[in-house]
Structures are given as structure tokens and as C-alpha cells.
Amino acid sequence: MYREGAEQGLSPGLKRKWWTERKKEIFSGYLYISPFFILFAIFGLFPMLFSFYLAFQKWNGLGTFKYAGLSNLRFVLEDPLFWKSIYNTILFGILGTLPQIIVAIPLAILLNAAWLKLKGFFRMAIFMPYVTSVAAVAIVFSVIFSEQSSGIMNVVLSYIGLEPVSWKTTEWGVKVAISTMVFWRWVGYNTIIFLAGLQRIPPDLYEAATIDGARPIQQLWHITLPLLKPVIVFVTFLSTIGAWQLFVEPLIFYHRISGVREEAMTVVLYLWKEAFVNSAYGTASATAVLLFIIIAIFSILNLIFSKNIGRVN
């Protein structure tokens, strides 16, 4: 303590004080960050660790836990519906995310054009879907993708000479309908993120390229896209993590959990059904653990991938 005071060059009077400036600062620092860590311990860390414990127990929500060994994990891994839910989640992820990136980048480039009029309006309009709740989106789209041939999507199809589709009962009908909901709600958000990335590119790069005679398409290929790479990685990362958590859209598309068909079953829906419909908290937790492992692998792959891209630049 004496040394500390001396190092900080405090006056001799302060040196002997027990409640020093340094201690005050340490105290304030820990006090200010403690709410986050306390709440996270209760509602984040503990539940997660407890999920790992529950995954090896048999419990129906009442009574005591019974050790069940690996039987929960085995039950989930042997359940064809679980594998179907994994397959669906991956497919929804690809169909919902990839078109988003393909549409959002050109859209952001258009919205960034200096000569564009009504810029504020277009940005606002394209961002609006993000403001809508997932529940509302799912309800509206379940009407748009109605089974009947009078459903608005089927009417549109009939105008261009196509047969009506059973959006709720066929493998690809379901996939397209639910991916469209995801696409519609998130494409504007991602466009704005790409727009932010574009605005970070120094304009003198384009000026220099223009003077050197580079055509717009060359500028796009050699300046815009390479410099946008970190943002593309960021968006892909968030979208893939988000894709694994798909839940609300299929639930509301079929009105109630018992109505969800296997074409639309996702991993979180499977977990929720096991827990809150079947009261099988052990198998539900085993599903959570498996989901945790999947997301961890995806995050690590993403990190490695983005590190490599960083090195190239």
C-alpha cells in the first residue's frame, strides 16, 4: 500500500489513508460491472450449465430427478424427427440467408448512389419489415401463403400460368413459404448493415480508379466487393447463428404447436415441444446440449473462416 501510494506520487498525508483513490476506483469498477455479471450468472450461465446436468436426468417437471445416463441423448439421436428438424433447419437457413445476401448487396450499392433521389424514403421502406414482430410477420404470411387457390400467392402464380401450390403440406411449399418470411423480415436490416460498410470505403479510391479509367463494373469487382468482405462475413455469421434459432415462424404458420407438420419442424421447436408439450425435460435438455455443440462448431468455423479472410486483406 505504501509503495502504491508512492508510485502514484500522492501527498504524504494521503499515503496513510486506508480508503485510497486506487481502492475507490477498484471498488467502483467492480460495482458498476457487477449487475451484468450477476444477472448473467443467474439467467445465463447457471441455466446453461444446468441444461447439461438435466440432459442426463429423467424429469417430467414434477417430482425428483432420476439419473438416466446417456438414454436422453440416445433417444434424441435415434428420433427420425430430430434429424428431420436438423435437415429442415439447415435448409431454411440456406434458403433464407443466401438470397438475402445476394439481394442485399446490390440493394445497398443502389441506395448508396450519390445521385439517388428519395434516398430516405427507400431506406425507410426497405427497413420497415424489421420493425414488425416475427409473430405478426408469420400471421400475415400464413394468409398470403394460404392453402386455398384463392390465397394471394396462388392467385399471383395463376396469373403467370402456374399451378397453385399447397404451401402448408408439401415439402417444398413449406420450405419456400417459411424462407420467404425470414427473407422478408431480414433483408432490409442486412441492406442497412451493408450500406454502413459501403460508406466506410474511402471515396478517393473510386476517384483514383475513375481517373485510371476503370469502368464501374471493374470498380465493383476490385474495390467494393473486396472491401466489403468483412461485413459479408459478419452478416453471414449472424445469419447462420440466427438460422439455428428459427422457432416462431413455423409455430404460427400452423397456428399451434400440435399442428406443426414435420416438413416445418426446426430444432428449437423440437426442443420446446419436448419440454412444454411432452413434459420430457430430460430429452429437451439433451436437444439443447446437441444444439449448443452444433452452434459452437459453426461459430468456430466462422471464426477460422473470417480470420483467414482478414489475413488475405
Next chain:
Amino acid sequence: MQQTVPTHKKGFSLSRFMIYVSLWIGALISLFPFYWMFVIGTNTADKVNETPPALLPGSEMVRNFMKVMEQVDFFSALANTFITASVTTIGVLFLCSLAGFAFAKLNFPGKNIWFGLLLVTMMVPTQLGLIPSYMIITELGWLNDLKALIVPGLVNAFGVFWMRQYISDAIPDDVFDSAKIDGCSHFRIYWNIVVPTILPAFSTLGIITFMFMWNDFLWPVTVLTDNSIQTLQVAIRSLNDVRFTDYGMVLSGTFWATVPLVIVFLLFNKWFISGLTQGSIK
């Protein structure tokens, strides 16, 4: 901007025309479902099943909303949602900025380790602890209580991270040091110097939090199991849950549950989009 190299002549330009057309199509696709909600919400249920479907607002606005009120207590759900979102937002702004201030400007042992831990927690999806969280809420007796929605959301890693970045950029170290020499306590520095400086960051984080809480679904539907207490999202789901779905009624409820947030968004639109573009990637 690039006047030195004119790439096109003044007047009609086909490529620009095509760009405007595609942007208008994009805007229409984005806005159509809002309009459609209103159209169906003001028509009778039969109109949904007509070919071609109704495309103009009808005269059933009041009657459909009365039907919504028969199914759910819309205004108490609105009040619950508003209270939950507001209290959480105030908590997030205060606690996240306080923690962000500590990480940005104060020195204490282990600071970097704690900050690293905070970043790690951002990558963990909360759904993984859904069942034990539900058990904790049951143990606390908070099932069907707004506390179950508010308390876990009072502070989050994203907010702390975001506030730390903003505070370390916005407040120079010497301002902080001289305030300390003047004998200001840390909380006085936070309250008198930090808070007035970071008001723009408050507005963006505030809107993000408010919007997230307003629209949240999975957690409310898990812990609000009783129909007597609902948020708007839970309420519109229970409208949709009725066996013989009257879409005029369902979309009327959905529309009026969406309107308040759209108004908030349109009021703060400028701040929100610019704040998001500044804060999201750093």
C-alpha cells in the same frame, strides 16, 4: 460528385430508370404486407377467400376490433407490453452505460479478463438455457408476472460492449483525469460528464432495446402461460390459435399491435438507421 468525368448525358438515362423501377418494386414488396394487414383487418372473413382476394380496405374496422376484444384483453396486453419495454429500456440504458463506463475509463485488476468473458457471453444463444430459466422463474414465483420478462433483460452484453466503445471514443482521458483531480466521485463523473455526452448512443440503444422487447416472443410465450396476463405478441398468437380462424379479426389484432411500434420507428427513424450503421460493426 464526380464532375470531372461525366459518365452519362443529362436527361433520360435507361439504367437510372431501371434502378428506380427496381427500388420502387423493393419498397412495395416491403410495405405491401403492412397494407394487406389493414385490408384484411377491415374486411369480413369471407373477403379473404374470394378470388381475386380483396385489395381495398373494407368497412369492418370497428367490428373486427370488437371481435379482437372478445378474445383477448387488447389494452391490458398493450399496457403490459409498454411497461415491460419501457422499464427494461431504462434499466438497459442505465446499467449498460455504467458498466461500459467502468470498462472504458476505470482501472481495476482483471478488467480485460472480465471484458473478454462479456464478449464470450454474446455468442451463447439464450435458448440453450430455456428450460432451467423457466425453472428459476417458477421457483421465484414469477410465472405469469411481468418481472419474469423485465428482470432478466435489465442489462445485456451487447449494450455494455456498445456503450464501452462509444464512451472510450467520445470522452478523452484528460477530461476524465481532470475531473478526478477536482475530486469528483466516480458516480458524479458518470452522471455529470458521461451521461450528457452519450445521449446519441442512448437514443439508438434505447430504440433497439424497446423494439426488441416489444417484439420478443419465445420467452414471453414460455413464462406467460395464463391468458390473464399477456403481451401483445402472446395475445396475437392466441388470436391465431382459435380453431376456426376469422382472419379479419386476427389481422385486425395484428395490425393494431404493430401500429404503435411503427409510429415509434417513424418518429425516430433517422436516429435509428444512422445509429445502427455506426454502432453495429466496429
